Amino acid sequence: MAAGPDPTLVAAVGNRWLKDQGFGIHVVEQLSRESLPPAVEVAAWEFGTVAAFQLLAGRPYRRAVFVGAAARGRTPGTLHQALGPLPLPSEAEIHGRVGDSVMGLVSLDNLLFISHYYGRLPQQVLLLELEPVDETWGCDLSAPAAPLVARAVDTILNALEQWPQA
Amino acid sequence: MCFHNLPVTFDADGTPTLASGGWDAAQPPRTPPPPPAPRPGLTPFTVAPVTRVAGAMDFYTEVDLANRTVHDARTSAAAFRGYEVVLRNRDPREAMDISSRACGVCGGVHSTTSSMALDMALPVSPPPLGIVARNIAQGAEFLYDHALQLCLLAGPDFSEAMVSRTEPSLWRRAQTETCRHGDVHGYATVADLMRALNPLSGALYVETFAQTRLGMEIVATMVGNYPHPKTMVPGGINVLLEPGSFRRALALAWDLLDYLKRVIAVYEDLTSFFAEANPDYLRNGERPINLLCFGRYDDVDTYDGSYARLDDWAGRRGIPPGVIIDGELRTTSLRAINLGIEEFVDHSFYEHWSSHTVPSDPAGGPLSPFHPWNKETKPKPSGRNWKERYTWSTAPRWDREVVEAGPIARNWMLALRGRPWADAVHPTGRSIEYTLPADARRGEMRCEWHIPQRLNTLERNRARAQHLGITWWRVVQECEAGLTLLRQGHRRVWSPHQLPDRGIGAGFWEAARGALGHWLLIEGRNIGNYQIITPSSFNASPRDPWGRPGPYEEAAIRTPITEEFRSESEFVGVDVMRAVRSFDPCMPCAVHMHTGGGVVTREVVSCGCGA
Numbered sequence: 001m002a003a004g005p006d007p008t009l010v011a012a013v014g015n016r017w018l019k020d021q022g023f024g025i026h027v028v029e030q031l032s033r034e035s036l037p038p039a040v041e042v043a044a045w046e047f048g049t050v051a052a053f054q055l056l057a058g059r060p061y062r063r064a065v066f067v068g069a070a071a072r073g074r075t076p077g078t079l080h081q082a083l084g085p086l087p088l089p090s091e092a093e094i095h096g097r098v099g100d101s102v103m104g105l106v107s108l109d110n111l112l113f114i115s116h117y118y119g120r121l122p123q124q125v126l127l128l129e130l131e132p133v134d135e136t137w138g139c140d141l142s143a144p145a146a147p148l149v150a151r152a153v154d155t156i157l158n159a160l161e162q163w164p165q166a
Numbered sequence: 167m168c169f170h171n172l173p174v175t176f177d178a179d180g181t182p183t184l185a186s187g188g189w190d191a192a193q194p195p196r197t198p199p200p201p202p203a204p205r206p207g208l209t210p211f212t213v214a215p216v217t218r219v220a221g222a223m224d225f226y227t228e229v230d231l232a233n234r235t236v237h238d239a240r241t242s243a244a245a246f247r248g249y250e251v252v253l254r255n256r257d258p259r260e261a262m263d264i265s266s267r268a269c270g271v272c273g274g275v276h277s278t279t280s281s282m283a284l285d286m287a288l289p290v291s292p293p294p295l296g297i298v299a300r301n302i303a304q305g306a307e308f309l310y311d312h313a314l315q316l317c318l319l320a321g322p323d324f325s326e327a328m329v330s331r332t333e334p335s336l337w338r339r340a341q342t343e344t345c346r347h348g349d350v351h352g353y354a355t356v357a358d359l360m361r362a363l364n365p366l367s368g369a370l371y372v373e374t375f376a377q378t379r380l381g382m383e384i385v386a387t388m389v390g391n392y393p394h395p396k397t398m399v400p401g402g403i404n405v406l407l408e409p410g411s412f413r414r415a416l417a418l419a420w421d422l423l424d425y426l427k428r429v430i431a432v433y434e435d436l437t438s439f440f441a442e443a444n445p446d447y448l449r450n451g452e453r454p455i456n457l458l459c460f461g462r463y464d465d466v467d468t469y470d471g472s473y474a475r476l477d478d479w480a481g482r483r484g485i486p487p488g489v490i491i492d493g494e495l496r497t498t499s500l501r502a503i504n505l506g507i508e509e510f511v512d513h514s515f516y517e518h519w520s521s522h523t524v525p526s527d528p529a530g531g532p533l534s535p536f537h538p539w540n541k542e543t544k545p546k547p548s549g550r551n552w553k554e555r556y557t558w559s560t561a562p563r564w565d566r567e568v569v570e571a572g573p574i575a576r577n578w579m580l581a582l583r584g585r586p587w588a589d590a591v592h593p594t595g596r597s598i599e600y601t602l603p604a605d606a607r608r609g610e611m612r613c614e615w616h617i618p619q620r621l622n623t624l625e626r627n628r629a630r631a632q633h634l635g636i637t638w639w640r641v642v643q644e645c646e647a648g649l650t651l652l653r654q655g656h657r658r659v660w661s662p663h664q665l666p667d668r669g670i671g672a673g674f675w676e677a678a679r680g681a682l683g684h685w686l687l688i689e690g691r692n693i694g695n696y697q698i699i700t701p702s703s704f705n706a707s708p709r710d711p712w713g714r715p716g717p718y719e720e721a722a723i724r725t726p727i728t729e730e731f732r733s734e735s736e737f738v739g740v741d742v743m744r745a746v747r748s749f750d751p752c753m754p755c756a757v758h759m760h761t762g763g764g765v766v767t768r769e770v771v772s773c774g775c776g777a
Binding site for chain 2: 017046047048057072102104117118
């Protein structure tokens, strides 16, 4: 039997117990209830970046959507898209980020940088980022972030439709 | 006598009694001579945050560059942990899941220790298969956790990239030094070995990403997912285990074996190279031989989780509990260890508490007002002041002594008092002998870890590497035990339980970094009090009420400066970093927060006061 195309990954990276840090987790939980194209894998990576990197490196994903929260000085409570990967920082910084990752830090940037450095990112990468409002203790998203979950789900569904299946 | 400072005595039957005069009669512990007063010219050297230590730990040292030694050191955990506060008034069964989040690395250890505290408090005893599954998952965690520490965190301090910069003369020597275990790890010279540890590009560094996945897969095979398993329950685990589960875990362990052999061999060669090159390396990170171990790997025939039989089941642990003070074994009784633990906050950002609500343990032994069952977590943020309060970490002590936790404590206790692990691991009283069998890539490897003469950086790292091999055997044997239990018809992995209106319990276990304890009071079917002391709480503790430094601080103070530098601006501080990293600092464990960007800031300031 001929093997199918390499799968597409939709992965949330974040900590659901730190309010807006859990944005991506809320998104993929809602996304999982939608009808998805074939060969799309949805994952909630709520753990240290090394484990996430190992999962990413262990599968030949063709494309990936990463969704999470990242504070980059934009207007809080807004949703942003970017085509990855991000430009790599210095090797010293990447090494420092490996250390943070080993010690369990849950970080979208760390995953992207380490995966990019080792050539383990899929060819096409879409980043969907919330500029967080509140990253303190709690399971609920902040009031500005909560309605953006549905928009993020729609954005991902659109991206999956527009990306050619073959 | 077990206690030298606490006013608790034991009669001929081993029953503990509070001495006349009560807790006020406690003796002040011996205190080391204070360091000389700071002198002009000392270089305050700040690493904030400590490189490759996630979380928020600042390590402040005063380095006497003229005399090439570290004059003083302070460890400051900069973030509030707070899980004790979060857990208060919740359903006790939530504790396993919530406390798991106390650490992003060893969350499963917290879940497991929490489930043991509930075993005791409810009470409920796990069936044999549940005990074996816990043992396998927890052993496998060490297989990746120690490897990550040795090859990605501590290893780069001994890499070509570091040594060629900080100790050029040593680097020249490394290029001609032949490795004694080159037949195992494949590196001809020590320089080759150091290249393999180069950050990002070293062969062993890169390989470690892939190999450690195998350890995580063993854990996931046993408990579903990691590092935050949802399957821990009071009285066992909640996973369907079949023969294939254990066979898969076994196969993964065998796949990992060749890598583990090489890591052990690498650290044997690194240790001997540094020790022989310059005796000052033997003083790096050296501190008194004061060690604490809670014990690990429960015995299916004796573990019931009860306090009444605490010493029976703890004494049968694969790695027995114990306390060593000044190199002498003080006790192997887990009950005595529990009675001797106190937690002080005099130099921490917490208020004192005044209540003494649990004056005795469940068997009637006297408990200090500073014991975790009596402690209240009362955060009180304030500015950092070295003479007063400077950290969010507390100062746990045993018999008011400063004790260190970690794999070297486990090895020590196994060597001293452990029973043989079938025909595989043999404690001799002075060492641990074991042979790793031939695998698909390499022949058998005979190993022996000797109780060292000194407790220092090199020996901590060596002990951690050897602990990998010892742990490999434990995982294999527990997998075989699981298969035997299935053949005998055992199927249950957990025992039913009832939630009582009141209860008291504690979980005593070993995380990768050392002794981990959870103490729990149930009141009105909710958590009345929950206290966690992590190994990093022991190791990263600040000064205690008697002014004695915590283990990180002790290890750094008087560490010789071997680093070669032409001017102060070139000074990197590698000696200090090696000393601190040898403990495998886990600030997510100690403070349970992260700093974010992970940007390393290093300040070398010319001010001489050290404030």
